[in-house]
Amino acid sequence: MDEATAAASLANLNLLVATIKRxxxxxxxxxxxxxxxxxxxxxxxxxxxxxxxxxxxEFETARLLIEQAVQSIH
Incomplete structure (x- = not known):
């Protein structure tokens, strides 16, 4: 995964987490x-x-990010 793709993925994840949290x-x-x-x-x-x-x-990192995101919402 190149840097631009990684940055886009992180941006998307953060927007989704913020939306779910809101x-x-x-x-x-x-x-x-x-x-x-x-x-x-x-x-x-x-x-x-x-x-x-x-x-x-990459999948393990994504799994951890999802779990951390859910914990941050509660």
């Missing part, structure tokens, strides 16, 4: 909704990982 804070999403979104994201990640086994480190 929706949670205004009551549009419940804690259970946030948990289900994270579970869906992790399942999607696992599916993609099966198609790209050479990117194990």
């Amino acid at each position: 929706l949670f804070l205004i009551g549009a999403l419940s804690a259970e909704d946030v948990k289900e979104i994270a579970e869906d994201a992790l399942l999607n990640l696992e599916t993609a990982q099966g198609r790209s086994p050479h990117l194990q480190a």
